[in-house]
Amino acid sequence: MGLTTDPAPLDTGGTDLAPRKEADPGDLAALRVVPTRHYGRWAAALAVLVLTAQFAHGLVTNPVWEWEVFRAYVLSETIVSAVGLTLQLTAYATVLGFALGTVLAFMRLSRNPVLQTVAWAYIWIFRSIPMIVQLVFWFNLSALYERLGLGIPFGPVFWSVDSNDLIGTIGAALIGLSLHQAAYAAEIVRGGVISVDHGQLEAAAALGIPRLRQIRRIVLPQAMRAILPTAGNEIIGLLKGTSVVYVMAIGELFYQVQVIYGRNGHVIPLLMVATAWYVFLTSVLSVAQYYVERRFARGANRTPPPTPLQRARDALARLRAGAADTAPATPRGGTA
Amino acid sequence: MSQVMVDVRGVHKSFGALKVLRGVDLTVRAGEVTALLGPSGSGKSTLLRVINHLEKVNRGWISIDGELIGYRRSGDRLYELRERDILRQRTHIGFVFQHFHLFPHLTVLDNVVEAPVAALRRPRKEAVATAERLLARVGLADKAGAYPRQLSGGQQQRVAIARALAIEPKVLLFDEPTSALDPELVGEVLDVIKDLARSGTTMIIVTHEIGFAREVADTVAFLDGGVVVEQGPPGAVLDAPRHERTRAFLSKVL
Numbered sequence A: 001m002g003l004t005t006d007p008a009p010l011d012t013g014g015t016d017l018a019p020r021k022e023a024d025p026g027d028l029a030a031l032r033v034v035p036t037r038h039y040g041r042w043a044a045a046l047a048v049l050v051l052t053a054q055f056a057h058g059l060v061t062n063p064v065w066e067w068e069v070f071r072a073y074v075l076s077e078t079i080v081s082a083v084g085l086t087l088q089l090t091a092y093a094t095v096l097g098f099a100l101g102t103v104l105a106f107m108r109l110s111r112n113p114v115l116q117t118v119a120w121a122y123i124w125i126f127r128s129i130p131m132i133v134q135l136v137f138w139f140n141l142s143a144l145y146e147r148l149g150l151g152i153p154f155g156p157v158f159w160s161v162d163s164n165d166l167i168g169t170i171g172a173a174l175i176g177l178s179l180h181q182a183a184y185a186a187e188i189v190r191g192g193v194i195s196v197d198h199g200q201l202e203a204a205a206a207l208g209i210p211r212l213r214q215i216r217r218i219v220l221p222q223a224m225r226a227i228l229p230t231a232g233n234e235i236i237g238l239l240k241g242t243s244v245v246y247v248m249a250i251g252e253l254f255y256q257v258q259v260i261y262g263r264n265g266h267v268i269p270l271l272m273v274a275t276a277w278y279v280f281l282t283s284v285l286s287v288a289q290y291y292v293e294r295r296f297a298r299g300a301n302r303t304p305p306p307t308p309l310q311r312a313r314d315a316l317a318r319l320r321a322g323a324a325d326t327a328p329a330t331p332r333g334g335t336a
Numbered sequence B: 001m002s003q004v005m006v007d008v009r010g011v012h013k014s015f016g017a018l019k020v021l022r023g024v025d026l027t028v029r030a031g032e033v034t035a036l037l038g039p040s041g042s043g044k045s046t047l048l049r050v051i052n053h054l055e056k057v058n059r060g061w062i063s064i065d066g067e068l069i070g071y072r073r074s075g076d077r078l079y080e081l082r083e084r085d086i087l088r089q090r091t092h093i094g095f096v097f098q099h100f101h102l103f104p105h106l107t108v109l110d111n112v113v114e115a116p117v118a119a120l121r122r123p124r125k126e127a128v129a130t131a132e133r134l135l136a137r138v139g140l141a142d143k144a145g146a147y148p149r150q151l152s153g154g155q156q157q158r159v160a161i162a163r164a165l166a167i168e169p170k171v172l173l174f175d176e177p178t179s180a181l182d183p184e185l186v187g188e189v190l191d192v193i194k195d196l197a198r199s200g201t202t203m204i205i206v207t208h209e210i211g212f213a214r215e216v217a218d219t220v221a222f223l224d225g226g227v228v229v230e231q232g233p234p235g236a237v238l239d240a241p242r243h244e245r246t247r248a249f250l251s252k253v254l
């Protein structure tokens, strides 16, 4: 409001009260806005905060949780190396699962009916078998096929090996996890690919771009937008899903934790050790997912939304600017 | 007379029971611009798509600069080409779509650079130099680093034209290049096409802009009922159409 150049209002509403500004519609922009007060929201938030504080207090003070046991084990060598194995299983199963899944997705999308049918059947079977059943099956594979060989189909075998030597327990777990994951990954990738506008392939074909390059450079990067959110879910699911391989006595996180509390009886704190690690790893994956998704969103929006970091920086800058604005208004010498 | 660049002979194309093209003949000479008119659904898009083999013909043949498209002749037989050879043939044909179909995840520059590098195996540096020249030509030198969605429709279509030019095609096909644009953006795209016409680019343009067709086209062809009903210089076809159907169509669009 221009304080000095304001012309005196001609009509003040016929009252004698001089500063009745609200009667002048031209000055609306100068008025102070009072936001709606949401008392219900404040009450609900307060109630939830009290309950949460009570729960947190219980976690810290109730001796049942045995936090000293938790502290003793959470970074112990056994647990950390078990976490390493969990991560390895997750990483390999993700890479193998999504590699095979991508191949299966393009088999299903191909014009070749044999490839389509085989991919369809694979997905059907591996989605039908519970992972744990499959894992135990691979674990017992050597009982079924004692030797695996390379040779001409239905003909002579040139090279063979004892299947237990070749696969081993961890190998069996990895095969089980990957084959299971591939069936789901195939559908995720296929969903991403069919979400890409057909005109994109047509434009690429019209330019004479080779087929493989059309897929790698034009289709897949755009499909990633649809693939990533679901794939992130799957990878996080897989991270926790690796805990079922404890049935094969593989020393990943959950198995090690069970071994330890089987020995010392401190069940709750050791389960908390496993929980803390799973939560931590999931959080890391979620953050990674956010940034990977952002990368593949390039070009999708006119102006990409800011990252949380940028937003925090902006908010800080605004706060500082706000403080600078109000600084002259507050009288100096307020030091008590 | 200059040599024949595009030759379409007796082309038939059906989708299931729907006969869209029923014996289309069309000849375009090098350096000439042909405007293709016709009512909606008459098969104009289909004709352009069979020319660069995005659709297969049921009967008849098409040749570009003397090379049969999609087939190889040996004695009295036509052998279908493999996909790789068809892709190579397509690099002789530029295609500009009604809805642009730019690659949204690539910058404007990469949209133009992609085909020369991937299809023609040009060194990237050389392709970038060419792309920058072409973007300058369509008036978008300053947009090289932008993403397609940050551009207006008219700008996107001009990028699409630069992208089609980057493969140095022998002929450019336009399928209603301005139909998806706001009226005030039509002019900038037509100006680019006029400039190409002046520089002797061979083009087939499907359009509803009769004034534009009159100005740039050497030949106007009118497609209806699955055949080219009438073909000739714009003065003849547009001002003194010989066929009743051409007359009826023109009276509606003019």
Ligand SMILES: Nc1ncnc2c1ncn2[C@@H]1O[C@H](COP(=O)(O)OP(=O)(O)O)[C@@H](O)[C@H]1O
Pocket (backbone or CB within 6 Å): B015, B018, B020, B038, B039, B040, B041, B042, B043, B044, B045, B046, B047
């Ligand atoms: N892939 C297709 N499958 C089935 N019908 C099609 C296909 N493409 C085009 N058509 C049909 O062919 C006719 C001609 O289409 P089109 O060539 O797009 O006409 P125009 O471009 O002249 O408007 C229309 O009736 C359309 O529905």
Ligand SMILES: [Mg+2]
Pocket (backbone or CB within 6 Å): B044, B045, B046, B175, B176
């Ligand atoms: Mg059309």
